[in-house]
Every structure is written in structure tokens, then in C-alpha cells.
Amino acid sequence: MSVAESIPYESLGRPIRGPEALTRDWRRFWHLTLNIARTEWKLRFFGSVLGYFWQLMRPLLLFGVLYTFFTVIGHVGRGAAAAPGRPNHLYGVQLLGSIVLFTFFAEATGAAVSSVVQNEPLVRKIQFPRMVIPLSVVLGALFNLGLNLVVVLIFALASGVRPMLSWLELPLIIALLTVFATGLAMLLSSLYVYFRDVAPIWEVISQILFYASPVIVPLLSVQRALSPSLVKVYMLNPLATTFQQFRHAVINHATPGATQVLGYGGVIAGVGIVAALFAIGFTVFNRTAPYVAENL
């Protein structure tokens, strides 16, 4: 076509790149992530009568059931020792703390799975950095975690935990858990576009992870049941690493921490696993992001 030949293409600079996972405009990226997370959050809590309390009740109810069952009926908590021979009077707080951390993880990953598909109207009609979607899900779960941790704090202080310098580790623990959840959120949300059975599969895996982490069963019981090398494998699960370190650093120093079980090399390996998973999640999301709109 003659018109096409007369267009000065060479002087036009860089052509547009089409849809992408990220953007160079970080301000917009952040505003967007924050705003989506906030509206989703508002939707959930102002849509129901009891609002925020429902969100709080879930971990608390789970805690109530598990605590009653395992300490009063099953005597696990009573028998649970912080260290050999010393009963752990802070088992309850540790249980609640682990449940709250797990709730964050389950919420972030579980809601992320279908997030890209559910935002179809946005994805099909507007150009925006696609990564915003899973990130806003994780961010929303982080809001909740912050609020739930306040409850844990109150509960801990009431149970006799005194402020410790090692509380400074808490941001690190949460950061590691968040990176882990974000890696999975990116991976799962992009896989779900192509495979719809990712949702039920992930639900099952999530359940398995709940029992494969020190939530109900204290680490000492695991150590009693498994050989030391298997305990190390158990602890390499990023959830186990973070939960156990939380129990140690934030609540009771008598409980062994991740470094004591794994050694520093082991913890670094654990962090490496999280980093690798994040990298995989990021790569998969980044590759699929340009084509999400046409595959929905």
C-alpha cells in the first residue's frame, strides 16, 4: 500500500511492546496493586454484616477447636515440651501464631489461583501490568495477617510472653513467607489460565502443607518420630522453617529455632528454595502474561 511506504517508520522510536507482566512506571504499578488489594478487602469485609470479625473468627475458631481437641482431650499440648523434659506452657500461643501464619499463606495462594481468570473483564479490556493481579491478592492477605498478628500479640502478652529483642526477626520471617507465597501465587495464577484443575489440586496440597508444618504437632514430636536427616527434610519446607522460627524467636526461646535444627547452611538452603520457587513463578508468569488476554 502506497500510504504505508510514506510513513517515516524509522523516526518513530520504539514501538509499543504489548501486554506485559511488569511496567517501567513503578508508581502506577504500586498504586494499582494497592488499590485492587484495598477494594477487594473492602468488598469482603463490608459486604457482610459481621465484616471484619468473620475474618478474625476463622483462625480463632480453628484455634479453639484444635486447642480443645489436642490439649484437653488428646493431651498433646500438655505433653508438648519446649525442650526435652520441660513442658511448654506457651503451646497455645504458638499454635495460634502458626495458624495465623498458615491462614495468610492459604489465603494468599488460594485466592491467587483463580485471580487472573476472575479479573477477565479487566484483562481483556485494559492494558496494565498483569503482575498486579497476583500481587494484590498477596498484599490483601498481608493486610489481614497484620491485623491477626495484633490478636496473637495480645494473646501472647496475656500468656506471659515478654517483649524480646528477637521480635525484630518477625519482619524477616514474614518477608520470607511472603516471598514464598508470592512465588506460588504467580505460578498458580498463570497455570490456572491453562489448566482449570489447578484449583482443586492446590487445595489438597495446601491441606497437606498444613499437616506437614509445625502447626498442631510440635517439632519435638516430629523429632521423636523421624530420623534426624528426615527432620531436616521436613524443616526445609519453607512453611516449617518460618513457622518454627516464629515459635522460637517470637514466643518461646526454649523451643528450638530453624537455625538450631537446620544449621545456618540449612537455613540458607531453605531460603534458596524459596528464591528458586519465586524465580520459577516469576518466569512462568512473565512468559504467559502477554498471551493471557487471548487464552481466557
Place this chain on the structure above:
Amino acid sequence: MSLSPDGLPAVAARSVGKSFRIPEQRVHTLKERALHPRRRIRYQTFRALNDVSFAVAPGEFFGIAGRNGSGKSTLLKCIAGIYRCEGDIWCHGRLSTFIELGVGFNMDLAARDNVVMNGIMMGLSPREARRRYDSVIDFAELHEFRDLKLKNYSSGMLVRLAFSVAIQVDADILLIDEVLAVGDAAFAQKCFDVFHRLRDEGKTIVLVTHDMGALQRFCHHAMLLERGSVVHLGKPEEVADRYLEINFGRDPETIEARGGGGDGDARVLEVWIEDEQGRRLPAVPQGQRVTLRAHVRFMVDVDDPQAAVHVYNEEHAAVVVASSWVQHEHSGSFHRGEEVVFSFSFDNVLAPGRYSPVITLAHRGSGLDVMDRYERGFSFMVTSTLAMGGLVDLATDVTIERVGSQIEQEIGA
């Protein structure tokens, strides 16, 4: 093609192509994939766009026409950065899009949250986005419904809100996909007003439309797509002609020789509608006297020709039918090459909506001996502040009188 002072177009595309891979059986699950890892998934490739090149100068109103499935919307999505495509596309300036009748809403949220969210998506800061909200609601005329969740909106309200959002971002380039096909007459009129305003403001607009009237009225240049390829790029009139040919299988040669179904002894060149001041209008308000005119050229010597008009509404009911034969049975003799204008004036009592007049030119006699029939080339809107629901709105006087009731009479007795 006119270019900006620095010579750069606002939107340019070079050899843009897009294929979709459609799997023959869709494997939806990881399970199937894991159970049959070596089963090859066969794909059908659908070529939606093929070697499309064009440029739109800043401040230009550019139309894209084409039949359903010709690749118009795909092209718009490539420009908007929603699809990744082959070839290169350049956009200079902030982009605002109105695609698939929306701008991407969350149905569970009220208008306000959606408008703010959309502003941020377009690159505004949250504060700017909030500031913009009032003007969006004003334009959409949705004040009463501002706190309603979008899922409770009617589809017309949704489109109004979406269009309002798209045009109120203060973007440099607007991509608008088929907004005229929806909404009532008042909304269409509003769209036209907006188009005029945006044109005057020097915005660059890419409009996808099926409405050839609008295409010719607003666009500086236009492009016709057919099966993903550019069939014509140039003046909107040419594009409109080619579009009608493709759509209704009308061959230009045949039109020259025989006219639209007639023997071709005369041809309707143009049809338009005027108000009392003689202004040509795309939309006429109800209640005024309007004149529908048909510009005709005779190809041979003709005695006592007659012209008839059928004005069809959207349901294809002929609401107004008039013929020159009634008042001008002996209209006179015309020579070959002579041009005349047939005018039909009437009080516009038509209900608000879109109307398509069909002009038929016939030889003396029964009117069945057709020389040319002009249809589908022109339509006009009738606007009104009030739609009562009838085909026409006649000036109706309503009175209410009290009459003595049965009960009163009985009591009186």
C-alpha cells in the same frame, strides 16, 4: 495523510499481523496432560490480522470499518496493548480505550470505586482519579445511581458509564469500538456531540464502526478491513462505498449501470435531512418541520418521473411513506445529465430512534417501473426529551373533567 509539525503520526502500524491458535480439543486439566503427556494437541490457526499498515496523524479522526469478524476489534486490542502481535505499532500520547462495550469494570463495586480504579489503570494518580469522578458521573447522567453496585445497572447505564470513563481521562488518543450500536437515541446524539468536541479539541480518535453515516460525517480518513487485511485506505466516502459493496454484494459496476435494483435511467446521488433553517443534520429534534432531500441525476431523457420515500424505523416498519406522484403527477420532462432535488417536508412527529429512508425513483405510471432504489446509505436520528413508546408522537391534548359519580347521585336522590 497530514502529519504533525514534527512529522510524526500519533498512531502508526507496520505490517501488523495476529494469529490465534485454537486447539481442536481443548485440554483443560493438568490431569489429562499428565496422563497423556505425549498426545499432541492439534491446533487450528486462525489468521485474524494480516499485514496491516496505516498511520493516524495527531488530531485526526480515523475510522475503521469492516464486517463482523474482519479483525477490527483485534486490531484495536493490538493498538491498546491487550494482545501481543506481529509487526510494530507506535503510539504517541496517552491512550484511552473503549473496547467490547466497556472499560473493565468490577460488577460488585459501586460506580465511584470503578471510576477511580480505571483512572489509576490509565496512569492517573489516585488523587487525580478521584477528582475526575464527578465529571464522569455528570456526563453519564447517573447521579441517582452513584452508590448502586454495577451489577444492578442496566446494560444501557453500564455502557454510558464506560463511555463516559473512556472520554474523561483526558487522553491524547482514544480507541473507541462500536459505541453507536448501543444505547438509545439520546445517547447516540450525545456520542455525536462528544465526537464533535473531541475533534475540535484536536484529539486523535480511532473509531471502529458499522455506521457509515457516522464514518463519513466525522472521519478524516478511514480504513476498510476484510478478513484481516486492508481492502481500502483513504477517504471515508470511498470506504463507505466499498463497505456497502462488500456487505450487500453490490458491485460498483452494476450500480453505475443499473442502479440499486432499477434500470439505471436515473440515479440517487445523495440523501440527507435538513431542519427549517436548511442545516443538514445527523439528528433532528422531534416537533420541528424537517425536509428529506434526494439529489438525483437522470442518465437518459425522462418524462414525468416520480420519487417515493419510505422511512423505516429500527423495527423495519415503514412509518412514513410519501410519493411525488400525489402532488406532481406530471413532474415534467428532464434531459439526460440533468440533476434535480426531490424534497419531502413533513412535521417530525416520529418517536425518538434511528430511521432509514429508502428512496425509489420510478418512471411514469404505477411506480413499479423502477429506475433506482437508494437504501442503506443514509440514516438519521430523531431525538426527544420524552419517549412515550408509540411509533409517532402526535400532539395530544389531555383533559380531565369531573363527572357526577353514581354514588353522589344516589346520595343526592
